Amino acid sequence: MPGESGIDVGTGRLRERDASIAGAGFGISVGHATDVAGATGCTVIRGTDGPLRASAFAFGRATGTRESALLEPWASNDRIDAVLLTGGSAYGLDAAAGVMRWMEERGRGYAIAGGVVPIVPAAVVFDLAPLGAFTARPTADMAYDACDRATPSGWEEGSVGAGTGCTVGKLYGPKFAMKGGVGVGVAGTDLMACAVTVVNAVGHVRGMDGTIIAGPRHPTRGLVDSELEGSMHGFFGSPAENTTISLVALNHSFSKVELHRIARAASAAHARRIGPAGTSYDGDVVFAVAPSDRPAGDPVRAEIVATKALEEAIVRAVMLAKGRDGVPGRLDSATE
Numbered sequence: 001m002p003g004e005s006g007i008d009v010g011t012g013r014l015r016e017r018d019a020s021i022a023g024a025g026f027g028i029s030v031g032h033a034t035d036v037a038g039a040t041g042c043t044v045i046r047g048t049d050g051p052l053r054a055s056a057f058a059f060g061r062a063t064g065t066r067e068s069a070l071l072e073p074w075a076s077n078d079r080i081d082a083v084l085l086t087g088g089s090a091y092g093l094d095a096a097a098g099v100m101r102w103m104e105e106r107g108r109g110y111a112i113a114g115g116v117v118p119i120v121p122a123a124v125v126f127d128l129a130p131l132g133a134f135t136a137r138p139t140a141d142m143a144y145d146a147c148d149r150a151t152p153s154g155w156e157e158g159s160v161g162a163g164t165g166c167t168v169g170k171l172y173g174p175k176f177a178m179k180g181g182v183g184v185g186v187a188g189t190d191l192m193a194c195a196v197t198v199v200n201a202v203g204h205v206r207g208m209d210g211t212i213i214a215g216p217r218h219p220t221r222g223l224v225d226s227e228l229e230g231s232m233h234g235f236f237g238s239p240a241e242n243t244t245i246s247l248v249a250l251n252h253s254f255s256k257v258e259l260h261r262i263a264r265a266a267s268a269a270h271a272r273r274i275g276p277a278g279t280s281y282d283g284d285v286v287f288a289v290a291p292s293d294r295p296a297g298d299p300v301r302a303e304i305v306a307t308k309a310l311e312e313a314i315v316r317a318v319m320l321a322k323g324r325d326g327v328p329g330r331l332d333s334a335t336e
Contacts, residue, residue, distance in 0.1 A: 017184075017186055018153045018154050019153075020186055020192075021152070021153045021155075021184075021186060021194055022152055022153035024186075024192045024194065024251045025251045025291070025294060026152075026192075026194050026249040026250070026251050026291070027047055027048055027049070027050075027052060027249070027251075027290075027291035027294075028045050028046065028047065028048060028052070028152070028194070028249045028289065029045075029046055029047075029048045029150035029151055029152045030043065030044070030045050030150055030151065030155045030184075030196060031043070031044050031046075031145075031146040031147060031148070031149035031150030031151065031161075032044075032146055032149070032155075032156055032160045032161030032162075032182070033138065033142035033143065033145045033146040033149070033161065034160050034161055034164050035132075035136055035138070035142070035164065036164065037132065037133075037136070038132040038133050038135075038136025038137075038165075039127065039131035039132025039133070039136065039164055039165035039324070039325070040087035040088055040092075040127050040132060040136050040137060040138055040164055040165045041086075041087055041138060041142070041160065041161045041162055041163070041164040041165070042084060042085065042086035042087065042088075042092065042095050042138040042142055042143050042146055042161060042162050043084075043085045043086070043146065043160075043161035043162040043163075043182060043196065043198065044082055044083075044084055044085075044099055044143060044146040044147045044150055045082060045083045045085070045150075045196055045247050045249070045289070046081060046082035046083075046099070046103075046147055046150055047080075047081060047082065047108075047291075048152050050108070051079040051080060051081050051108075051119075051292075052079065052080055052081075052249075052289040052290065052291060052292070053078060053079060053080075053253070053254070053255075053256060053259060053289065053290050053291070053292045054071055054079075054080045054083070054121070054256075054259060054287060054288065054289040054290075055071045055072070055073055055256050055257075055259035055260035055262075055263055055287075055288055056068060056071040056121065056260070056263055056285055056286065056287045056288065057260060057263035057264040057266075057267055057285070057286050057288075058283075058284070058285045059267050059270075059278040059284050059285075059286075060243060060278045060279065060281075060282035060283040060284035060285065061278075061279070061280045061281075061282070062243070062280065062281050062282060062283050063123065063243075063283035063284075063285055064089060064090045064092075064093065064123065064124035064126075064243075064283050065093075065121070065122065065123045065124075065283075065285060066084075066093045066096055066120070066121060066122040066123075067080075067096075067119060067120065067121040067122065068121060068123075068285075070119065070121065071121055071260075071287070072260075073256050073257045073259075073260040075256075077110075077119065078256060078292075079110065079119060079292075080119045080120070080121060080289070081099075081103050081108055081109055081118045081119050081120060082099050082103065082118070082120050082147065083120070083121050083122065083123075083247055083287050083289065084096045084099055084120055084121070084122035084123075084143060085122070085123060085125075085161075085162045085196070085198050085245050085247065086122060086123075086124050086125075086138045086143070086162050087124065087125055087127040087137070087138055087162050087164065087165050087166075088124060088127065088128070088136075088137035088138045089124055089125075089126045089127070089128050089137075090124060091128075091137040092122075092124045092137055092138045093122055093124060094137075094139075094140065095122075095137075095138040095139055095140050095142060095143040096120045096122045096140075096143060097140040097143070098139070098140035098141055098142065098143030098144035098145075098146075098147065099118065099120045099143050099144065099146075099147050100118045100120055101140065101144055102143075102144050102147040102148060103116070103118035103120070103147075104116060104118060121287065123245040123283065123285045123287070124243070124245070124283065125162060125166060125198055125200040125242075125243045125244070125245060125283070126200065126241045126242060126243055126283075127164070127165030127166060127200060128241075129174070129241060130167070130174035130177075130325075130327075131165045131167070131324060131325050131327065132164075132165050132325075138162075146161065155184055155196070156182070157181065157182050157183055157184055157316055157317065157320045158181040158182060158183075158317070158320035158321050158322055158329075158331060159179060159181045159182075159320075159321050159322045159324070159329065159331075160181070160182055161182050161198075162182060162198040162245075163180060163181030163182035163183075163198050163199070163200075163317065163321070164181075165200075166179070166180030166181055166198060166199060166200035166317075166321070167179060167180050167200065167327055168180040168199060168200070168201045168202075168203070168204065168205055168214050168215060168318060169201075169202075169203065169204055169205075169214060169215035169216040169217065169223070169224075169226065170202045170203075170216070170235070170241065170242065171202075171203070171215075171216035171224060171226045171229055171230060171235055172216050172217075172218070174241075174327070175326075176216050176217045176218070177216065177217075177327055178214045178215065178217065178318070178321075178323075178327060178328055178329065178330070179214075179318070179321035179322065179323050179324065179327050179328065179329030179330075180198075180199040180200050180201065180205075180214070180317060180318055180321055181198075181199060181317045181318065181320060181321035181322075181329075182196065182197070182198055182199075182317055183195075183196075183197050183199065183312075183313040183314055183315065183316035183317030183318070183319075183320065184196055184197075184313050184316060185197075185308075185309040185310060185311065185312030185313030185314075185315075185316060186309055186312070187305040187306075187308035187309040187312065188251075188301075188305035188308075188309070191250070191251070191252055191297050191298060191301050191302060191305060192250070192251045192305060193248050193249065193250055193251075193302065193305040193306040193308070193309040193310075194248070194249045194251075194309055195246060195247065195248045195249075195266070195269075195306065195309040195310040195312070195313040196246065196247045196249075196313060197244060197245070197246040197247075197310060197313040197314050197317055198244065198245050198246070198317070199244050199274070199314055199317035199318060200242050200243050200244060201242055201243075201244050201274045201277065201282075202226070202235070202241070202242040202276070202279065202281070202282070203215065203216075203226030203227060203230070203274055203275045203276050203277070204216065204223065204224070204225060204226045204227075204274070204275050205273055205274055205314060205315065205317075205318045206272075206273050206274075206275065207315055208311065208312070208315060212224075212225060213315070213318060213319065213330065214318040214321075214330055216229070217328075225275065226275055226276065227275040227276050230276070242281065242282060243282050243283035243284060244270055244274060244277065244282070244284050244314070245283070245284065245285050245286075246266070246269075246270070246284075246285070246286045246287070246310055246313065246314075247286070247287040247288070247289065248262065248263065248266050248286065248287070248288050248289075248306040248309060248310055249288075249289050249290065250262070250288070250289070250290040250297060250302055250306065251290075251291075251294065251297075252290065252294050252295055252296060252297025252302070253290055253291060253292055253293065253294045253295065253296050253297065254288075254290045254296070254297055254299060254302065258299045258302070259288040259289070259290060260288070261299060261303065262288045262299065262302050262303050262306050263286040263287060263288035263306075264286075265303035265304075265306065265307055266286050266288065266303070266306040266307045266309075266310045267284070267286050268307050269307050269308075269310035269311040269313075269314060270284055270286075270310075270314070272311055273311050273314040273315060274314065286310070288306065318330055319331070
């Protein structure tokens, strides 16, 4: 479905993109676990056959994370086994135990005397309201299932996994919001980036042509520019019930320091597509991962393609989101 977003979400584009992902050599598999009734879920990005090198950049000032200190460029750890993106706010961090259990059963993790210790960083979005139930949170069993279901291509998008309870455009409160979700983007040729994002923004989302494609729904003015309106009148809804968390994967090898720089660069995608992003009440984080056994890549090119892939992923996250509980989604009226 080509539209004002500038993104084709039709079946032909999906087949072409899946083939591109499968053959690129990112070394990752993605799986979801979804609690439809509770309006929450989690998404696991794990190494397909082994560990990955990783770093991250947190630029929201209200982050909910696990094992994030190990990803700092000066930290000694140089490998991870998976990244968990999850709903449930801080409660959702407990679900990472399921990913660890899955890895331990397969002997995957940091080898020590007597066994392994899987390294599983995680980040959360706030989805405890207004959809579903406050007491519904992703569990360790859900994360284990997501890890087990993970595949190297053909990933679901929209209102699944960690995107199940996500909303965007909360300027006037939840009654006037729209549905967010999970999106995937790909960019580059020989040096490629693949992005997975969970969009739960307080503000609007713009398509690749700059048009607001999801955001606060004013009764008479349609979709509203959250930054313009917020700068004049502030936010009538809660500015704390949001966050966008993302991961970019590269198909060439990079050092941990380079991955940190790539994550920082890719955070520009949040600022370009989401308004506002990375606020004092957001937990915005970008993870960057890469295989360690591929040829070294050009870091500047990687920054460019990672940002481009993440922009596409953010747009797709709302274009493929299905509405529920009175909150509309862009997919509701879409046709292939």
